[in-house]
Amino acid sequence: MMELTRKGEYAIRGIVHLAQLQPGKVALISEIAEAVDVPQTFLAKILQSFAKIGIVKSFRGAGGGFMLGRPAARITLREVVEAVEGPILPNRCLLGAGTCERDGTCGVHPVWRQVQQRVVEVLDGVTIEDLAARDKP
Amino acid sequence: MMELTRKGEYAIRGIVHLAQLQPGKVALISEIAEAVDVPQTFLAKILQSFAKIGIVKSFRGAGGGFMLGRPAARITLREVVEAVEGPILPNRCLLGAGTCERDGTCGVHPVWRQVQQRVVEVLDGVTIEDLAARDKP
DNA sequence: CACCTAAAGGACCATATTTGTCTTATTTAT
DNA sequence: ATAAATAAGACAAATATGGTCCTTTAGGTG
Numbered sequence: 001m002m003e004l005t006r007k008g009e010y011a012i013r014g015i016v017h018l019a020q021l022q023p024g025k026v027a028l029i030s031e032i033a034e035a036v037d038v039p040q041t042f043l044a045k046i047l048q049s050f051a052k053i054g055i056v057k058s059f060r061g062a063g064g065g066f067m068l069g070r071p072a073a074r075i076t077l078r079e080v081v082e083a084v085e086g087p088i089l090p091n092r093c094l095l096g097a098g099t100c101e102r103d104g105t106c107g108v109h110p111v112w113r114q115v116q117q118r119v120v121e122v123l124d125g126v127t128i129e130d131l132a133a134r135d136k137p
Numbered sequence: 138m139m140e141l142t143r144k145g146e147y148a149i150r151g152i153v154h155l156a157q158l159q160p161g162k163v164a165l166i167s168e169i170a171e172a173v174d175v176p177q178t179f180l181a182k183i184l185q186s187f188a189k190i191g192i193v194k195s196f197r198g199a200g201g202g203f204m205l206g207r208p209a210a211r212i213t214l215r216e217v218v219e220a221v222e223g224p225i226l227p228n229r230c231l232l233g234a235g236t237c238e239r240d241g242t243c244g245v246h247p248v249w250r251q252v253q254q255r256v257v258e259v260l261d262g263v264t265i266e267d268l269a270a271r272d273k274p
Numbered sequence: 275c276a277c278c279t280a281a282a283g284g285a286c287c288a289t290a291t292t293t294g295t296c297t298t299a300t301t302t303a304t
Numbered sequence: 305a306t307a308a309a310t311a312a313g314a315c316a317a318a319t320a321t322g323g324t325c326c327t328t329t330a331g332g333t334g
Contacts, residue, residue, distance in 0.1 A: 118258075197310045
């Protein structure tokens with residue numbers, strides 16, 4: 001239960017790799033994909049979605065590629081995970097009221113809310129810089 | 138991310154319903170399914186899997202049905218969830234060493250381990266009795 | 275301008291998982 | 305015996321996952 005998908009794994013590998021490059025360096029998707037061992041076109045989609053929310057910057061054309069959108073210390077693991085896997089919601093019921101017909105009477109809701117909080121706490125507490133540092137040789 | 142499946146939802150609804158019956162009462166799958174609004178054959182599978190691990194007891198033949206396998210206060214939400222959704226493992230890497238080729242060097246592992254611990258803590262702290270009580274009118 | 279490079283976007287597809295159903299045993303009470 | 309139930313297993317539709325491939329757009333360079 002609660003497994004990260006490949007997409008999530010790939011996303012983390014990719015952005016951590018970016019964080020390990022010299023600051024300001026622009027990396028080709030082909031280089032990144034090879035370095036972190038992820039199918040290139042798939043990783044491209046992931047990084048494109050990162051670009052949309054600003055955690056990476058992308059440059060088209062000759063000399064283009066990807067780099068971090070802000071310092072690795074200010075990108076949390078939570079942002080990365082939620083960007084590709086969607087918000088952390090252990091149960092559909094946590095969505096806006098009314099989604100769950102059994103709302104109000106359902107005693108399980110507070111439990112999922114607590115689970116959500118704990119997970120978010122952990123993931124908010126870890127930055128890509130942390131991970132990049134730990135992963136270094 | 139980390140959503141419970143229908144199966145998980147159904148499982149909780151079903152066992153909480155059992156916990157709300159008078160102790161010792163044997164309920165038909167048809168009754169339970171209607172009461173908790175779950176497809177009967179699907180719920181049957183779920184309760185059968187519960188019977189295998191002992192958290193419910195089943196009786197075949199005339200006068201048969203289902204009841205809790207032990208007091209609701211001694212069945213945790215974690216047991217129920219893990220029974221249907223599998224163990225709580227946010228990342229495949231938490232499986233036995235060697236599953237992840239990047240083992241040892243991967244700095245993300247400790248994070249997932251922490252997430253796992255937090256979630257398990259919460260789910261271990263809630264019993265079916267708690268839920269049954271909260272759900273009562 | 276022409277051309278090359280590289281990301282962006284969209285359509286598509288194979289596989290796996292989820293969410294069931296249906297049929298055929300087995301078991302048990304009467 | 306027979307009827308009442310669960311158990312077990314095969315099957316199927318719908319959805320999600322994990323990609324591929326092709327075309328478009330943007331940016332450098334001679």
